[in-house]
Amino acid sequence: MSSALVVLILSLLLGLQPITTDLYLPALPALTEGFGATLAQAQLTLTAMLLSFGLSQLVWGPLSDRFGRRPILLWGLGAYVLASVASALAPSMELLIVARIVQGAAMGAGVMCARAIVRDLYRPVEGARMMSKGLTGLGVIACMSAPLGGLLSDWMNWRVALLVLTVFSVVTLAVVALRFEETLTQKNPQALQPATLLSTWAGILRHPTFWAFSALSTASYGGLFTFLASSSFIFIKVLQIPKPQYGLLMFTVSFAYILGTLICRRLLPRWGVRRTVAVAGGFTLAGGTLMGALALAGLHNGWAIMLPFYLFMLAHGVHQPCSQSGAVGPFPYAAGAASALNGFLMMAAAFVVGGWLGTHMDGTVMPLVYGVWFWSVVIAVSAWTLVQKHGKTGDH
Numbered sequence: 001m002s003s004a005l006v007v008l009i010l011s012l013l014l015g016l017q018p019i020t021t022d023l024y025l026p027a028l029p030a031l032t033e034g035f036g037a038t039l040a041q042a043q044l045t046l047t048a049m050l051l052s053f054g055l056s057q058l059v060w061g062p063l064s065d066r067f068g069r070r071p072i073l074l075w076g077l078g079a080y081v082l083a084s085v086a087s088a089l090a091p092s093m094e095l096l097i098v099a100r101i102v103q104g105a106a107m108g109a110g111v112m113c114a115r116a117i118v119r120d121l122y123r124p125v126e127g128a129r130m131m132s133k134g135l136t137g138l139g140v141i142a143c144m145s146a147p148l149g150g151l152l153s154d155w156m157n158w159r160v161a162l163l164v165l166t167v168f169s170v171v172t173l174a175v176v177a178l179r180f181e182e183t184l185t186q187k188n189p190q191a192l193q194p195a196t197l198l199s200t201w202a203g204i205l206r207h208p209t210f211w212a213f214s215a216l217s218t219a220s221y222g223g224l225f226t227f228l229a230s231s232s233f234i235f236i237k238v239l240q241i242p243k244p245q246y247g248l249l250m251f252t253v254s255f256a257y258i259l260g261t262l263i264c265r266r267l268l269p270r271w272g273v274r275r276t277v278a279v280a281g282g283f284t285l286a287g288g289t290l291m292g293a294l295a296l297a298g299l300h301n302g303w304a305i306m307l308p309f310y311l312f313m314l315a316h317g318v319h320q321p322c323s324q325s326g327a328v329g330p331f332p333y334a335a336g337a338a339s340a341l342n343g344f345l346m347m348a349a350a351f352v353v354g355g356w357l358g359t360h361m362d363g364t365v366m367p368l369v370y371g372v373w374f375w376s377v378v379i380a381v382s383a384w385t386l387v388q389k390h391g392k393t394g395d396h
Contacts, residue, residue: 001181006121006130009180011137012172013073013114016080016107017053018142019168021046022250025232026150026243027158034158035093039233040358045097046229047354049104054347056108061116061340062200066191069113069120069336070182076109077173084169088162103165110172112339119328119335120183127329128268132261132321139258139317143251150247188333200334204341209330212386214342216277217323219382220316222349223288223375227253227309229350230357230368238363239302249306256310260317273322274391280318281383287311288376295369305365312376319379326391 032042083103090096152161190196267276291308331338
């Protein structure tokens with residue numbers, strides 16, 4: 001496959017995650033009112049989906065090491081298409097939650113395989129650069145998702161917005177079925193045997209490089225998810241911003257992320273992974289602290305949240321490609337399992353964040369602010385300590 005085709009496939013597979021969450025967010029308040037559901041149930045449509053997404057990767061990873069990436073992608077994407085149709089047609093909040101759980105599990109195959117494909121084809125630094133290209137594509141998809149979700153849910157209804165997920169997944173499935181060539185050159189016949197599986201996971205979990213980069217990716221996603229899960233209620237309900245305008249705000253968040261991935265590609269050849277991540281950690285901490293300081297000073301408006309969060313997202317565009325490729329880098333023969341564990345940790349953090357927000361949303365901006373500030377501190381500490389100490393393999 002050409003590099004351009006690999007980047008396209010990575011963009012579509014990684015893009016499953018933002019389109020599944022971001023396009024859905026502007027419709028969430030209307031959907032909640034339409035079903036007469038509680039805020040906790042609304043959060044469950046996100047958090048339950050993400051928990052199944054995280055858990056499913058622990059299954060998809062070893063399966064892909066055993067049978068290859070292509071069959072797992074075809075099964076996973078096929079299931080995602082069916083779950084997307086079911087979620088758009090769901091007659092009740094309970095059935096919508098079930099459909100979203102299936103959707104999350106199916107999405108795990110695509111996102112996990114994308115990270116494993118990078119390790120199949122590239123060494124760590126080049127892998128981080130290719131991952132950043134794929135994540136730039138993810139950013140473009142995220143840019144379009146929130147405004148489109150806002151417009152469709154405002155002009156039509158939330159069911160039409162969710163049907164877009166069906167269209168996107170059908171296109172992705174077609175591209176994979178027609179153009180993707182298997183990247184796993186040496187399948188592991190023992191990958192699914194319990195003793196081998198436990199030994200593989202134990203080896204990954206004992207590796208300090210895996211933990212250094214997984215701490216970074218998990219904290220960085222935790223901060224983003226805090227914003228994603230709370231922003232639609234805070235901007236639309238608390239700050240009274242119209243849904244299309246909220247969609248445009250989410251567009252600018254994704255645009256800042258795209259800039260971050262472009263900056264990442266410029267810095268990696270000059271500075272290597274560790275120094276690049278350390279500099280980005282400073283931007284993260286500055287963004288989170290500024291957001292907290294403005295809120296504590298009584299500035300509760302859109303700009304006081306958005307301007308600091310742009311700094312956070314610029315750095316997020318550096319942290320994610322470096323940390324996702326770095327966590328899988330030491331495991332060329334267990335890339336699926338390592339990718340799965342890394343993905344599971346990110347989604348476990350998102351599930352905890354969603355549960356916390358479900359009980360702490362109090363009609364103010366403070367839950368969002370405190371959450372982002374907390375994760376920005378964790379990111380900076382991870383970038384400046386663990387990655388500097390144990391991230392050497394990422395520089396080779």
